[in-house]
Amino acid sequence: MILKHTKKGATVEKLKHKIKTGSSIHKRETYFGVLFALPVILGLIIFTIGPMIASLVLSFTNYRGTNAIEFIGFHNYIRLFNGEDVFFYKSLKVTFYYVILSVPLSLLSAFLVALLLNQDVIKGKALFRTIYYLPSIIPAVATSMIWMWLFNPDLGLINAALSFLRLPTSNWIYAEKTVIPSLVIMSLWSVGSTMVIFLAGLQSVPRSLYEAVVVDGGNVLHKFWYVTVPMMTPIIFFNLIMGCIGAFQAFTAAFIITEGGPNNASLFYNYYLYREAFQFGQMGHASAIAWILFVILVSITAVFFKWQKSWVYYESGGQ
Amino acid sequence: MKKSQKLLTLCLMLAIIFSGLFVGCTDKSTSDSSIDGKEIVNLKFSFWGSPFEKQAMEKALKDFEAEYDWIKVEPLYIPSDYTAKLTAMIAGNTAPDAGYISDSVILRWAEDDLFLNIFDFLENDSVLRKEDILDTAFYNWAPDKCAGLATAQEGFALMYNVEMFQKAGLPPAPTTVEDAWSWDEFVEVCKKLTIDENGKNATEVGFDHRKIKQYGLQFDNYAGVYLTVVASNNGGWLTEDGKDFGLNKPEALEALQKLADLINVHHVSPSPVQMKSLPDTSIALQTNKIAMTIGGNWSLLDFAQQDFQLGIGIMPKLDSCKTMVLSGGTAIFKTTKHPEEAWLLYRYLANPEVSLDLHAGGLWMPILRDWYTDPQLIGKWATGNDAHPEGYTDAMMNQVLNNGVAMPAFNVRNYGQMRAIVDPALDLVWLGEETAEEAMKRIEPQIIPLIEGYYTN
Numbered sequence: 001m002i003l004k005h006t007k008k009g010a011t012v013e014k015l016k017h018k019i020k021t022g023s024s025i026h027k028r029e030t031y032f033g034v035l036f037a038l039p040v041i042l043g044l045i046i047f048t049i050g051p052m053i054a055s056l057v058l059s060f061t062n063y064r065g066t067n068a069i070e071f072i073g074f075h076n077y078i079r080l081f082n083g084e085d086v087f088f089y090k091s092l093k094v095t096f097y098y099v100i101l102s103v104p105l106s107l108l109s110a111f112l113v114a115l116l117l118n119q120d121v122i123k124g125k126a127l128f129r130t131i132y133y134l135p136s137i138i139p140a141v142a143t144s145m146i147w148m149w150l151f152n153p154d155l156g157l158i159n160a161a162l163s164f165l166r167l168p169t170s171n172w173i174y175a176e177k178t179v180i181p182s183l184v185i186m187s188l189w190s191v192g193s194t195m196v197i198f199l200a201g202l203q204s205v206p207r208s209l210y211e212a213v214v215v216d217g218g219n220v221l222h223k224f225w226y227v228t229v230p231m232m233t234p235i236i237f238f239n240l241i242m243g244c245i246g247a248f249q250a251f252t253a254a255f256i257i258t259e260g261g262p263n264n265a266s267l268f269y270n271y272y273l274y275r276e277a278f279q280f281g282q283m284g285h286a287s288a289i290a291w292i293l294f295v296i297l298v299s300i301t302a303v304f305f306k307w308q309k310s311w312v313y314y315e316s317g318g319q
Numbered sequence: 320m321k322k323s324q325k326l327l328t329l330c331l332m333l334a335i336i337f338s339g340l341f342v343g344c345t346d347k348s349t350s351d352s353s354i355d356g357k358e359i360v361n362l363k364f365s366f367w368g369s370p371f372e373k374q375a376m377e378k379a380l381k382d383f384e385a386e387y388d389w390i391k392v393e394p395l396y397i398p399s400d401y402t403a404k405l406t407a408m409i410a411g412n413t414a415p416d417a418g419y420i421s422d423s424v425i426l427r428w429a430e431d432d433l434f435l436n437i438f439d440f441l442e443n444d445s446v447l448r449k450e451d452i453l454d455t456a457f458y459n460w461a462p463d464k465c466a467g468l469a470t471a472q473e474g475f476a477l478m479y480n481v482e483m484f485q486k487a488g489l490p491p492a493p494t495t496v497e498d499a500w501s502w503d504e505f506v507e508v509c510k511k512l513t514i515d516e517n518g519k520n521a522t523e524v525g526f527d528h529r530k531i532k533q534y535g536l537q538f539d540n541y542a543g544v545y546l547t548v549v550a551s552n553n554g555g556w557l558t559e560d561g562k563d564f565g566l567n568k569p570e571a572l573e574a575l576q577k578l579a580d581l582i583n584v585h586h587v588s589p590s591p592v593q594m595k596s597l598p599d600t601s602i603a604l605q606t607n608k609i610a611m612t613i614g615g616n617w618s619l620l621d622f623a624q625q626d627f628q629l630g631i632g633i634m635p636k637l638d639s640c641k642t643m644v645l646s647g648g649t650a651i652f653k654t655t656k657h658p659e660e661a662w663l664l665y666r667y668l669a670n671p672e673v674s675l676d677l678h679a680g681g682l683w684m685p686i687l688r689d690w691y692t693d694p695q696l697i698g699k700w701a702t703g704n705d706a707h708p709e710g711y712t713d714a715m716m717n718q719v720l721n722n723g724v725a726m727p728a729f730n731v732r733n734y735g736q737m738r739a740i741v742d743p744a745l746d747l748v749w750l751g752e753e754t755a756e757e758a759m760k761r762i763e764p765q766i767i768p769l770i771e772g773y774y775t776n
Contacts, residue, residue: 035328065406067431086740086765154596174592176747262591262746278403280735281424 059287066281076288088289090264091272094180098268099247102184107239110191111232114198129199136192140252147186148173148257173258176265183253183266194239201235202228233312241304245297269293357389360660365395365405365418371620373398375676383667390660409433409652416655417665419470422728423735425458425648426774429466434650437465440662447666455644455725456686460774467650468669471683474642474719475547477632478614478622480604483533484630487511487520487610492632494710496640496722502577505635509535509587512610521587528586535587537600538578538613540749542738543643543726547613547634549574550641556727556734561772566741567759574637575748575755583751591749601625615645616715619681623706633714642715644723646686675699681706684719691720732771740765 034041059076061069080088116122117129135143150157151172159169172182209227218226254260254271273293277286353359366376373396380392395415397404402421408414420428428434441449456469477492484491489508493499500508510521512535519526521535538544549555554571557563565571581588589597589609601621603609612618613634622629634640649668651661671678671685678685678700690696701707701716727734744762747753753761 064427064431065410066428066433084768148595152595153592171592174595175750176752261743262750263743275739278400278406279423280739281402281406281427 055287055290058284059291061284063284063287064281065283072284076285077292079285080288080292085285087264087267087272091267091269094265094267095248095250095269098180098184098250099244101180102187102247102250103240103243105184106188106191106194106243107236109188110194110239111198111236113191114195114202115228117195118199118202129196132195133192135190138190141256143186143190144253144256147189151182151186173266174262176262179258179262179266183250183257186253187247187250194243197239198232198235201232205231230313231315234314237304237308237312241301244300244304248293248297248300353389355389359389359391360657361391361393362417362655362657362660362664363393363395363415364664365397365401365408365415367397367399367401367419369398371680372677372682375674378676379668379673382673383664386667387660387663390663392664412654414652414654416657416661417649417651420467420648420650422458422645422647422726425466425650426460426728426732427735429458429460429464429650433653434466435653435655435658435661436463437467437651437665438463440651440665441465444662444666447669451687451689452669453644453686453688453691453720453723455719455723455729456646458648458650458729462775467648469646469686470649471646471677472686472719472723473543473616473645473684474715474723475543475613475615476634476642476715476718477611478604478618479611479630479632480607481628481630483512483607483610491630491710492611492714494631494633494713496633496636496718499633499636499640502635502637506581506585506587509581509611510585511535513587521585531586531589533607534589534609536581536611536613537589537594537597537603537609538581540591540742540745542742543615543645544613545575545578545745546724546726547641547643548578548637550643550724551634551639552637553639555724556731556737557770557772561731561776562770564759564763564766564770567756567763567766570638572755572759575745575759577637579748579751579755582749590751591746604629616684616719617682619706623681629708631708631710631714633718639722640718641722641724642718643726644719645726645728671696671700679704679706684716688720691716730773730775732774733769737766737769740769 058069060071060073062072062075063069079085083089113132117125117132122128149155151174153159153169153171153174156172158172162169170178170182173179205228209231210223213223213227249270250268251270251274254266254268255274258266260267260271260275269289270293273286273289276282276289364380366372368376376396377394380394384390384392395418401419402424405414405418405420414433420434438449441447452468453472456472458466458469460466479492481491489511492508507522512533513521513526513531514533515521515527516530516532517525517527521528546556549566549571552570552574554568554574555565557565558568566575582590597603597608598606599621600609600612600614600618602625604612604622605625605627611632614622619629634642649665651658651665655661667673669686671683671687671690674683677683685691685700690700697712697716701712727738731737740762744753744758745755748755748758
């Protein structure tokens, strides 16, 4: 377009163009850059930031979607913290339990699988990588349905295998004590995307470092402990944060499989939030619940960022 | 690039973005044409239900349009997340003129002043009068204020596979209050119908309750079911004065424990965990996995599709013999511009005649008294069709008419919030991990602050 324009344009224009400095090109680039990014920016403002601000305001009201809005100060927050809403602490407990159990386990298993799939000795690596990644692209609903059958106490494959091996069976997702561990096991099935990130990280570890270990007389364990692990710490850190955020927002399993039961033992925070907002219509109250989760996630992330300085190694010195 | 060109590009981009955004937000304006001098009125009616219900409702609306040719009704079928979507419509000021309202919100919304008072219409109407309607069909949010009538009526009864009774050498289940089983007789029948893998029934020595092939009775751990038994033992959600937690009173606790004992003491019913291994109730009945169920009236529709002979019996008697009655409501929104036409539609739909498919098919029971007493009207839905087995009129129809108790959703304040606490606690009772007394005692401190009595007090 610009080319066409200068060709057509008069000599004066050409002259002007020549005189134009870099800053005007920069200006034009900015203009088009912003223009083309506009749909995303507007989308972010209209569909994310706008509703966030709205929900913050609503969290100080008694809004139910059907009534006249009335500001009630911190009442929604007070009700949550003083235990008047009996589900708040229960759901926090359930969610923390799930996060503490699932995040380390999923990091560990994803890391182990990535290590295995990074070995040169394994044949058909591409096939295995695909197989391990596959569960993460299966819709969560389908995954849930399959696991419901696997966990079935009478007909399920897991109990059948256990009783065949003369091992004790379990009621899995149908008992208060075992429901969260069962859901964690289920979540381990879809660690594929975490694994892929680890795999990419492993492949970018310079070979020269491993060779250096060999030259110094180190073995496999030395290679792993003194090269692989330190080089991978930024990726472990990234996956840790993403895993935490994801686990805090766990929802599908409670929604589809357990409906928060038995006896609220799987009342995930997000499911509780959904129930307050869309089943009980308590929009103001639910907004307060959502903002508390936001604050929790921001604080945990902040703590992790402080903590990382003591163990995460950046080749570039953290820049 | 010229400035004007730049401006044009920018405008175009913005136009494209915003046209996409706002195209969904337009509201169809009512047309201003007329028929026979009468201005055409457009109404919107929202409802949920199965595809079968959708078909029947759309037909009813079409018939209505034919009869009242100046009124056009746009059906708004919302099969899932009904309440959430309706809430969004109300918040966006695009609520329909009338529609189904879930029992969990109807009275709360009435207090938010969303609905017209149905009593105002009933008072001045010659076709539909208050006394024509069953007592259990009113959603009143104050003594003289009705948010809506029940869309239909649904009661509970024993439903069973006749062949399995015959095989066990049992006579058909009683259908009248006079003949109703006592609880012990009922347990005995359930035992005879519960058979282990060695072919022994639960009354025989050597019966192995860990290897049950056929259960005598299945029941859902759903409020309508357990409250039916509680009501028959003169208990209720709240005490009669509405000031105390009724489920923690001896009569209710006894009833709840009796139900739980069917699972954990008598081993004649599957626990919630064992239920996960069973197919749908209608298929479980057909394939002899269960012999009997405590069924809601609507199940008749499903059972009629299966290939087995269905029998119906009255619920066992404790202190008395009751059934809970439940249903969603239908309401007229205050925001409607055409209240009179909306009432015409409302009145039309209240008549079972216009939705006979749903009534005769087994899904619904009428809300009008005549349809329970006039043999000719009864013949139109409750007898002489595939969905309603012999004995239905005694075991279900007369029970709803004479011994029906409205679900707490019809009158108890904060019922939804209390139920969110009660049902998970009862989970442990059905699983046999707590007694009814332990569970209800444990949650009572959480329930007490929520008790605000009845709407009509």
